[in-house]
Amino acid sequence: MSKLEVPATPLESIPKIASSLRHTFASNxxxxxxxxxxxxxxxxxxxxxxxxxxxxxxxxxxxxxxxxxxxxxxxxxxxxxxxxxxxxxxxAKEESAPDIPLMNKAMSPKxxxxxxxxxxxxxxxxxxxxxxxxxxxxxxxxxxxxxxxxxxxxxxxxxxxxxxxxxxxxxxxxxxxxxxxxxxxxxxxxxxxxxxxxxxxxxxxxxxxxxxxxxxxxxxxxGGKNPAIITKNADVRLAARRLLWGKTVNAGQVCVSQNYILIDKEVLPGFLDQMAAAIKEFYPNGVQKSPDYGRIIHARQFQRIKKMLDESAGKILLGGEMDEADRFIAPTVVQVENEHDSLLADESFGPIIPILPVPDLDTAIRIANDVSGTPLGLYPFGNKKETARVLNETRSGGATVNDAFFHASIPTLAFGGVGESGQGAYRGxxxxxxxxxxxSIVTTPNWIEGLLSVRYPPFAGTGKMKQFRAMNDMKPDFDRNGKKTPAGIIRWVLTLGGKSAGRGLIRWVVLALSIAGYQRYTGKEITSLFR
CATH class of the missing domain: 3.40.605.10 (Aldehyde Dehydrogenase; Chain A, domain 1)
Structure with missing residues (x-):
């Protein structure tokens, strides 16, 4: 591991630093x-x-x-x-609470x-x-x-x-x-x-x-074992170029780059031809000599990636060159035999590109779900119907259709994992x-006490249950079979939580006026209750 270019912080100073930050926050x-x-x-x-x-x-x-x-x-x-x-x-601006019941508007929930x-x-x-x-x-x-x-x-x-x-x-x-x-x-x-x-x-x-x-x-x-899926209807030239780019950025040390590719066996030969052409185009003077290709962070990670490759039963089709002294590993395309290969068992976090041919999209989706669980990224290539199906039948933190991790390159788009690939999100x-x-904050005004008296005991024999339900209950817009029931805009406005059409609003207004006592409160105060 590399030696620190700045000295480590003295351990005994860490509690004091943390306490100072807590104190500053408490000062507002x-x-x-x-x-x-x-x-x-x-x-x-x-x-x-x-x-x-x-x-x-x-x-x-x-x-x-x-x-x-x-x-x-x-x-x-x-x-x-x-x-x-x-x-x-x-x-940072305060928000008004959405869809506030009429009963609660006077409390200004925010x-x-x-x-x-x-x-x-x-x-x-x-x-x-x-x-x-x-x-x-x-x-x-x-x-x-x-x-x-x-x-x-x-x-x-x-x-x-x-x-x-x-x-x-x-x-x-x-x-x-x-x-x-x-x-x-x-x-x-x-x-x-x-x-x-x-x-x-x-x-x-x-x-x-x-x-x-x-x-x-x-x-x-x-991170995650992020799958790319290439269907028989995909543009293999674009898929090869875009997935190669995704696996050569930072020499493949990208938590969101594809960990393996599931490809329809019919288009495998054409995809490999395009991948070879893309490598030559991106690095015309050779990958190791290119100033645009990175290195593995340190020897321990180099050895970890090399071990994964050595233990694989797959066949190297492109690349494979390594130089430990230079921490260099070339983009390496490996055709594996099944989903149990060592290159699919763990996240490679390097420029290794395992490819597993599959007979159809059904098989690809099954393997992706079995191997990856909840990866950080997912990359389907194909027509609209096929890619929609992949998104619908899999899970992932994010996804990019017909490209490599473009969703992770947009700083205004929330980025995060799910399950094994993390929790929470950030960006923008x-x-x-x-x-x-x-x-959540509400402010209960003094003048509304008369209306709120419905919540105070005694309850038995007072009719407060009926009063409260008239003010509070919402009327379902569905029947007992779970079917949506038709309701016009006029009926929706009139009921506003009442038991029947037309009577809800009237009952609520009469109840509010009687409980609040119009004589004790100004018209403006009562009017504000219904805004």
Whole structure:
């Protein structure tokens, strides 16, 4: 594993850092909208000022080229900040409760957007800028204080993240801890109001178990054995190019790239021809010599991927070249015999492309469900009817039809897993919401006490049950067989919860006036009850 380029945070200082963040949040310093906007805008310029340093760090850690780094790291974060700060006032605004029963309108029910509190964000190495700063953007927007823990596996990027945070953000509200397992363990011993983790399922289980001890909510962004399905009606040229791109971005170290391809056996030869042509087109001077192809993060991951390939019973059709000293693994297409092959058993998280020919779409869907469970991504290629069927008969965190993980590249589209691939979502407005508590609030006016007296005992022999049901009960618009019953707009307006058409509104108005006492309240007050 790479050596840290910044020193690990002293373990004894972590409780004090966490306590300081809790204290700052309790002071309400981070809640004003203008404060949050200022922090976001300063973060934007700090990232912009360090684009060259980010590019250098990602090249050093992952062999990423300048274009790919801008596309997936710095440029992504810059655009997300602009989008979030433009829309933050709208997102943070209180909402009126939807579909309020007439009885409750006087209480002005609303939903307030409150920050969750002091939150812990644990980043990962494959996109060490985007997947660390991306959640930070949402936490700042929500009004939380934040402890940021970058991945120690990408030390150069972790150092740049620290530089950016310390240059841009209020140190009393946003802190960074560097280190590995001991430091992360110490962080998990602290009480947080939310933990956001991006990484693998094994660590996610440890975090979830620890968070459960203090009933701390978690957002988990994990990986998955993501299937691509190519039907006999798919455009194999586009499928080959797009899936090759998806598996060569970041040398395949993308949690949402396809883990294997299920392809109709009729179109397999044409697909392989197109895949070979695409490799030559993308890397005309050879993959290893290309400045646009990344490297495996470190030797341990290199050996893990190599072992998966060595244990496979499949046949290498394209690629297969490796150079451990350079941490290089070429895009490698492997035809496997069945769904039990080692390359399908676990997420490869590398540039390995297993292909399993199938006789029909029924078989492909069955295998995808059996092997993948609830993957992070799903990629069907075919005609509209076929792809619609795949989406309907499978589950996944997200999906892109006729392409590789395009849904994950749109920063304004909520991104997250389900089941084994994670829980919760973020990106754009979803980032704001994942660190926000939707707090329901009502205000009961003094003048409505007469109407509310129906809820106070005694009840027996008072007729209050009848009064309450007249005010509160909604009339079903379906019969006992579950069939929808016709109801015109006039009937809907007149009943408004009454027992029969025409009498509901009249009964409600008469009851309200009699209980509230028209003589004791102004006409304006009574009128407001029915708005």
């Amino acid at each position: 310093k981070t809640k004003p909208l203008e404060y949050r906007l200022t922090q976001l805008r300063k973060l934007y310029w700090a990232i912009d000022d360090n684009k060259a340093a980010i590019a250098e760090a990602c090249m050093k850690d992952l062999g990423k080229g300048e274009f790919e780094t801008y596309l997936t790291e710095s440029g992504w974060c810059l655009n997300d900040i602009i989008f979030v700060q433009r829309n933050l006032a709208k997102w 939903i307030r957007k409150d920050p969750l509190g002091a939150v812990l964000i644990i980043g990962t190495y494959n996109f060490p800028i985007q997947l660390t700063i991306g959640p930070l953007i949402g936490a700042i927007a929500a009004g939380c204080t934040v402890l940021l823990k970058p991945s120690e596996a990408a030390p150069a990027a972790a150092a740049v993240v620290q530089k950016i945070v310390e240059a841009a953000l209020d140190p009393s509200a946003y802190a960074i801890v560097q280190g590995a397992v001991p430091e992360t363990t110490a962080l998990l011993d602290e009480k947080w109001d939310k933990i956001f983790y991006t990484g693998g399922a094994a660590v996610a289980k440890i975090i979830s178990k620890k968070a459960a001890e203090t009933l701390t909510p978690v957002t988990l962004e994990l 407005q979803a980032s704001f919401e994942t660190f926000t508590h939707r707090r």
